[in-house]
Amino acid sequence: xxxxxxxxxxxxxxxxxxxxxxxxxxxxxxxxTGLENDQQGRMTDLMKFGSMYQNVDMxxxxxxxxxxQMPAQITNVTxxxxxxxxxxxxxxxxxxxxxxxxxxxxxHVKAEQLDKFVFGEFxxxxxxxxxEQGFRDAAWSGDGWLKYTARxxxxxxxxxxxxxxxxxxxxxxxxxxxEMYQIRYIARSLAQSMYPKYAAQIALLPNCEPPYQYxxxxxGDGQLVRLQEGWHLPDEETQxxxxxxxxxxxxxxxxxxKRGAYMFACNxxxxxxxxxxxxxxxxxxxxxxxxxxxxxxxxxxxQLAPMQRELNxxxxxxxxxxxxxxxxxxxxxxxxxxxxxxxxxxxxxYTWTGSKPEVDMSPCVSNELVAEEETLKNDMYQLxxxxxxxxxxxxxxxxxxxxGMREYVAESDEKHALPSLAWSRSFLxxxxxIIDVAREITEEYGDYEAFGAAKDFVTKINFKDADLEDERxxxxxxNTNLLPTTVTGKRLAILDLLKANAFPNPMxxxxxxxxxxxxVDAIINRKTAGRKLVEKQMYMIVVKSMYFAPDVHQDVTYAxxxxxxxxxxxxxxxxxxxxxxxNPIGPVQKTVAMLDKYxxxxxxxxxxxxxxxxxxxxxxxxxxxxxxxxxxxPGAGPAVPPAGPPVAGGPAPGVPxxx
Numbered sequence: 001x002x003x004x005x006x007x008x009x010x011x012x013x014x015x016x017x018x019x020x021x022x023x024x025x026x027x028x029x030x031x032x033t034g035l036e037n038d039q040q041g042r043m044t045d046l047m048k049f050g051s052m053y054q055n056v057d058m059x060x061x062x063x064x065x066x067x068x069q070m071p072a073q074i075t076n077v078t079x080x081x082x083x084x085x086x087x088x089x090x091x092x093x094x095x096x097x098x099x100x101x102x103x104x105x106x107x108h109v110k111a112e113q114l115d116k117f118v119f120g121e122f123x124x125x126x127x128x129x130x131x132e133q134g135f136r137d138a139a140w141s142g143d144g145w146l147k148y149t150a151r152x153x154x155x156x157x158x159x160x161x162x163x164x165x166x167x168x169x170x171x172x173x174x175x176x177x178x179e180m181y182q183i184r185y186i187a188r189s190l191a192q193s194m195y196p197k198y199a200a201q202i203a204l205l206p207n208c209e210p211p212y213q214y215x216x217x218x219x220g221d222g223q224l225v226r227l228q229e230g231w232h233l234p235d236e237e238t239q240x241x242x243x244x245x246x247x248x249x250x251x252x253x254x255x256x257x258k259r260g261a262y263m264f265a266c267n268x269x270x271x272x273x274x275x276x277x278x279x280x281x282x283x284x285x286x287x288x289x290x291x292x293x294x295x296x297x298x299x300x301x302x303q304l305a306p307m308q309r310e311l312n313x314x315x316x317x318x319x320x321x322x323x324x325x326x327x328x329x330x331x332x333x334x335x336x337x338x339x340x341x342x343x344x345x346x347x348x349x350y351t352w353t354g355s356k357p358e359v360d361m362s363p364c365v366s367n368e369l370v371a372e373e374e375t376l377k378n379d380m381y382q383l384x385x386x387x388x389x390x391x392x393x394x395x396x397x398x399x400x401x402x403x404g405m406r407e408y409v410a411e412s413d414e415k416h417a418l419p420s421l422a423w424s425r426s427f428l429x430x431x432x433x434i435i436d437v438a439r440e441i442t443e444e445y446g447d448y449e450a451f452g453a454a455k456d457f458v459t460k461i462n463f464k465d466a467d468l469e470d471e472r473x474x475x476x477x478x479n480t481n482l483l484p485t486t487v488t489g490k491r492l493a494i495l496d497l498l499k500a501n502a503f504p505n506p507m508x509x510x511x512x513x514x515x516x517x518x519x520v521d522a523i524i525n526r527k528t529a530g531r532k533l534v535e536k537q538m539y540m541i542v543v544k545s546m547y548f549a550p551d552v553h554q555d556v557t558y559a560x561x562x563x564x565x566x567x568x569x570x571x572x573x574x575x576x577x578x579x580x581x582x583n584p585i586g587p588v589q590k591t592v593a594m595l596d597k598y599x600x601x602x603x604x605x606x607x608x609x610x611x612x613x614x615x616x617x618x619x620x621x622x623x624x625x626x627x628x629x630x631x632x633x634p635g636a637g638p639a640v641p642p643a644g645p646p647v648a649g650g651p652a653p654g655v656p657x658x659x
Contacts, residue, residue: 021270021273037211081304085416098475110467116452117466135423147283231276322364447464548598
């Protein structure tokens, strides 16, 4: 039953049964070996494309000197194009944000927590740096891969070599692949350090050499092992064998592979085998240009390879011409003499007998060859969609105005729309992979705490308090860059903000224009400090269930309005604070009560401010009255005291007393 002809390696009835796992491991090793042999040509092509990009022959051993590995590639236009494309995309860092507009109040709170959790994991795992390397791999190899796994009870992200990832192109012509494999040849000691749980088993395995050229194959002590990982996605949501099909010819049950499977082996020895419950692979794929027949993608280096080879031929021919004809030649008729011999001294006087010597200064290279070389370079840049402005070579005609430059840059961006979408979508897939790994860690260890990055503070978040079902939210992209990253672009954008009166304070304007690196973030943080304070107060009350009272120095009118909006939002999402049975929801009632207390505190502060203002106005009026009583009215002569009742035994009011 375990070795039926129609069974694949992922047809495993019982993951805990050794006999079943060993049989599946044997089929797994045979399939991996056949896959490697069938795709030796692809690995050779990858080595050539990688060599063409970095101008170092990757087919040679790493013990060989770099000068011996240098291919005949003098002008590496391919590398310049790839670096320009990567630099153009990586400046637009995006983040995943979770939207539950139609969900209830609890889902909304969890979505905010999930947003902070994932964004914090992005920075802890250095997602942006690794995805930048993955996008570069996509440019030269076709596909960039990022792997998200659990290591030391944390989410771990690594960038595998593109040649390690294998799929069966014939199995994904009309749809995405259902199986994926990762094959690595590494030193035995490195494998033991990477997987300490299986160190004893790896130590007993025989050496294994790759059947093709592989980078860093001569690694350390020369003892290599083959690590094989395979994933099979579940075919149905049930992920179980509810009904077994029977083969009419043999009468044996047919394993339909409804459940997902994961297998980790080393040199054919199964180290781990379990059911794969995720609906996606643990990889983020960044394709540069997808193949029309499915399978692996096509990189820009593969598209530029014919032109780069032709450019190399022209360059070699040009160098030969320079070596042959770059030195001036002197033709002198036989029998004639010239005194003195030709040299580099200035002011020399030459005399000759017979015919005059002729100096040949013919062109070393034909003009057609030079023109063809420049045309070929321009064609390569044009094929990659890189404009002359992005090359830094020349400014287009009639594009010296800023509106014209913007239109020019926008048109250039449209040529890179597909790679740009692949770059942005990779962060959405990264967020999904992080959530999947966090769920597995929580399921195994009970909880998973990580630091989540909010807008202006960092907080510790337990994933159990932020987890949502995939059907309860949708993921959208949000750009993290407010201004261009270049100094010139940033200053021009700041000038636009100043013209739009975004910073009415003159001091802010001078601070924005001071220096080569204007700090727009500092001014924005000051301008939005009041709003951020209110947001943090709402966060502490709604999410943390901790009362955060308003301050007398903040805008209590805006704070009160935000609190009232939050109350209405909570009541709307929680059906008036009642559950399906009409009973009050305790946490909701507690939160609304704290918000009511917050609103009352805002009213008290506002009333105290109004009372203080009235008292101040009365004091000012009283002081003004005293000043008016002792000062003359202009043009009316000396001031006369106000009339009053006569004082007994004294002069009448307003009349000076005499002797």
